[in-house]
Amino acid sequence: MSPHRAHQRRFALAAVTPAFLLFTFWVAWPAVKGFYFALTRWDGLSDPVYIGLENFQQMVAGFSAEAGKSAKLFPVAIRNNLILMIGPAVLILALALCFASAMRSRVRGASIFRVAFFFPNILSAVAVSILWMLLYSTSGFGVFNALLGWLNSGLTALGLAAEPTFKVPVAFTDSKILAWSLIPMIVWTATGFYMLLFLAAMQAVPETLYDAARVDGASPTLQFFHITLPLIWDTVVTGMVFLLIAGLKVFDAVWVIEQQQSRPDSNTLATLMYSKIFNEYQAGYGAAIAVVIFLAVLLFTLVTLRLYRKEALEY
Amino acid sequence: MRGTSPKWGRRRFVASACGALSSATLQGCGLFRSAGEQEGVPRVEMAIFDGGFGMAWHQKVVERFVAHRAALGKPIRVDFWGDPRVIDKVRPRILRGAPPDISDAPLPFWKLAPAGALFSLNDWLDGPSFDQSNKTWRETFLRGALNPFTYEGQTCAIPLTFNAWILWYDKTLFEKHGWKLPSTFSEWETLCEEIKQAGIAPLAYQGKYPYYGDALYWSVFQRLSGIRKVERCQNFEPGAFLDPEAIEAARVVQSFTTRYFQEGAMTMSHTEAQLEFCNRRAAMIPCGVWLENEMRNAFPKDFRLSCFIIPRFEGGKGSERAVVAAGAQAFLAFRDGGRPEEGAELLRFMLSLENSREWVKTVSTVSSIEGATRREEIGQTLADVLTLVENAAFTFDNRLLDLFPTWRNEVWFPTLEDLLSGKIKPEAFARVAEKGLERIRRNPDVYKPQPRPLPQGAGVEEAL
Structure with a gap:
């Protein structure tokens, strides 16, 4: 191996070592410990x-x-x-x-x-979850339950149903x-x-x-x-x-x-x-x-x- | 290397990087002592939960403490920091054996105390208080405030606030409809019927948080049967949950909640349920003392928040004035903190009468220090809470929740939710709770404290 190549190899090793040590210390070792725990x-x-x-x-x-x-x-x-x-x-x-x-x-x-x-x-994911929590809510802010309520009223008003079709509020969550x-x-x-x-x-x-x-x-x-x-x-x-x-x-x-x-x-x-x-x-x-x-x-x-x-x- | 100064060569760069990395790692692991400590000035570290109450008060108290010590010729340095996720930062440090000296992180007292991780504050509590010369520090606390933080006679944590589980209502709404506060449980049921007829739900309920329903059950149980039977459960005596009066309490609670909880309440979060109450779609709500603070911006202008406790039962054996309440937001002192004595000293200073009064003014809550919550300095709502606390025959709490978290999560809360929503019969509820506790009793790995004495208070004897 030429001195230049050996030099290059040593440098590459020196450059990789810190990352390798960090990975070993912060990722690999905790993972092994996780298996032990x-x-x-x-x-x-x-x-x-x-x-x-x-x-x-x-x-x-x-x-x-x-x-x-x-x-x-x-x-x-x-x-x-x-x-x-x-x-x-x-x-x-x-x-x-x-x-x-x-x-x-x-x-x-x-x-x-x-x-x-x-x-x-x-x-x-948290924002999406909060958004859907509001859509599903059984409180006065629940969008889906409000829609079901309106649907009930509509069906009853049109004479298509004698009583509410959906029992609201539906506990989606x-x-x-x-x-x-x-x-x-x-x-x-x-x-x-x-x-x-x-x-x-x-x-x-x-x-x-x-x-x-x-x-x-x-x-x-x-x-x-x-x-x-x-x-x-x-x-x-x-x-x-x-x-x-x-x-x-x-x-x-x-x-x-x-x-x-x-x-x-x-x-x-x-x-x-x-x-x-x-x-x-x-x-x-x-x-x-x-x-x-x-x-x-x-x-x-x-x-x-x-x-x-x-x-x-x-x- | 070309382009690199001879002074800052590759080898030196790599060596420096490794050195910096090792130093940072060791610093992070708490293996180096601070500069203040090296100079011979004791250093206390305080880790704060940076939540709704903020840290401004803590900052002022620390500054005053440092000045006070300097005036005494005993200089001290206090490093304090806060974080909303303080628990995640303190927990690994406990494991490493390098915790802060004191912290109000919501850590499990009943895991830490038996593990010997906490520092006993008894010497300070039984010594003089900071600014009430005629009392020991322990005597300055509200009755029952220290109970949840005492392990085998050693008090290892100090609560900053005092929380009571009470029922809230809007005086304006009640006056508008001519509703009167009930003095008995059956009057309460009649009131709920009237509220329903007015097209309003009697009670909002934070169904996603079973803690609120837990307080309801124990309040009813105590009113019906007296504190001794409640304490049999709290001391996990075999068969305590199967007592006919414990089952009767479950039956009463279920009969009430299935009729008067708002439709859909069991899947509501605390904010959803509390907004229903604020928007007057529900007339009452069970909650802790923090409700006013938490919903401050949601109340309509004419909303006059007030509170009452679960009314007495005709023929009930328990106290009609007992309240489910205890100290909360506790500061723990850590044995391995390095300077636990100074940490205790800081706590004694922090919970002096003067500082506690300022705490009440800053965050509008009930202090755990007697006399710190003064009517003239608080609003009407908090004054009403104070009246309930001061008039309480005695206070008690459900310690099983913190003692046995697995039982709480896997047995008690799911079964309680089923009870409140009518999915399970009271007898089955009692059987499941008892069976779960029996597993705990048989499990040698679960720490079980000594039976606790009956709560103190004028009304205890008559409520046995």
């Missing part, structure tokens, strides 16, 4: 006590039929996360693809729609149904982003393919399913994985709407973890939940990489 009983204040896999056993025990309500916290949080992963993902992907196709075919007012759809995405109530909020917030993502992918598809399909008499629907969708599949998969991972990590919306109170029926894994660590001082159990979230995200990432390998299509 998951194997302890620790209140976050005194010294942790090693208990092996007890925290994980406690989680699994919640799935048994005999488990009481308070033991079922973990399964309920998983259920809520599944609702928040699958529900928004299905709706957002369908809507975003529809809107992106419409934009691509240059419907009238496309640019206005593009801005309008994307706008909620630039709001912070009741803990037992909160996960379902969050789906429209997430769809409203995220659809614009995925629409732009898919639109960008669609615009990269060569126009000649559509020209050829049109010559062969393919309808717009057939063009979408046989040309557009297969050619943007990579992007769709990416979007799907983003949405699933986002659903797994939902915290802000639940925490804001539940007023920073942990409730057994509305917890997600993230709120349960936070509550266990910071409200109940069960930092060991909280760390175990964090490990579960980490492993789940890792699993989804690996699945994505696998899907990429299998489905990549080129033109």
